[in-house]
Amino acid sequence: MKALVTGGAGFIGSHVVDLLLERGWEVAVVDNLSTGREENLDKRAVFCGGDVCDAVGLDAVFCREKPEVVFHLAAQTNARTSLKVPAEDAVTNLVGSINVLECCRRHGVRKVVYSSSCAVYGVPVGLPVKETHLLAPVFPYGCSKRAVEDYLWVYRELYGLDFVALRYANVYGPRQDGRGEGGVIAVFADRISEGAALELKGDGLQTRDFVFVKEVAEANLLAVERGSGKFLNIGSGKETSVNEVVSLLSRLSGRVPEVRRGPAVKGEVRRMCLGVSLAKEELGWSSRVSVEGGLLETMEWLNKGRGR
């Protein structure tokens, strides 16, 4: 079978590519390398370059590669950037996604597996956050992710293009860039491995639902055959505080980092944990990797010099 992975040179996308190749798929990748890296990519994948905002170029890729299934991950992924430049966020995340859907429709793609986000929920009313929770994003990033979900629904109704939208919690693991504004685990793991101090915002009691990237890739593949027209949470279903992350990282690395505490980020969600029973029901997927196990693998990757 042939898959097209948009954003396939990125953190999560490259793990989706690896798993597809491992399962015998042919894989083509569209990625403008704005945050992704070619070295993340297995050489067996056909790298097409390209930009999802370039409708004509994208159509040419679909013509040539004729994918049966599309995994759409290409995106502007930073919520804070979406506050600074909301129109740019919307161009990449919304217009780019519509371009992908139009290509899928025109070229008879069977199914789209879309990388959505728990950012569509905004501030949780109660925990765990189930798929029935109010959709009330608090960042433009969450608005664009939510809008794409609506388009997916419309394309399924109008054109019979099947989809699954996976609403990820906080994904972490090898190949996540901790040198930019990556997730807290990537940044802290990176700094601890370099013996640098950690900048902790707030009291560290804020919690997140951390899910290991290889399990997220597995959910993407399961969504090819299961979960028609569904919006599904993909998380561990557990809360882990930032302080717990720091102590686990320091135990696993054998280093006690200097922690510099600063003021909490205004408007930051205090606690997050996803309800994950629907993914189990629909995909037969659930997270089994503990945060400790996932952190160990992430630290090993860092210690090996970030290689494939």
Ligand SMILES: NC(=O)c1ccc[n+]([C@@H]2O[C@H](COP(=O)([O-])OP(=O)(O)OC[C@H]3O[C@@H](n4cnc5c(N)ncnc54)[C@H](O)[C@@H]3O)[C@@H](O)[C@H]2O)c1
């Ligand atoms: N990492 C997380 O915790 C998380 C959580 C929720 C949702 N997501 C979603 O998962 C997807 C993958 O995120 P990631 O964490 O791997 O980030 P990433 O930045 O590593 O991956 C995004 C990829 O898309 C590419 N890209 C960006 N704009 C593009 C464009 N216009 N055309 C073509 N390629 C483009 C980038 O070069 C990069 O390779 C995104 O859709 C993101 O919104 C991630």
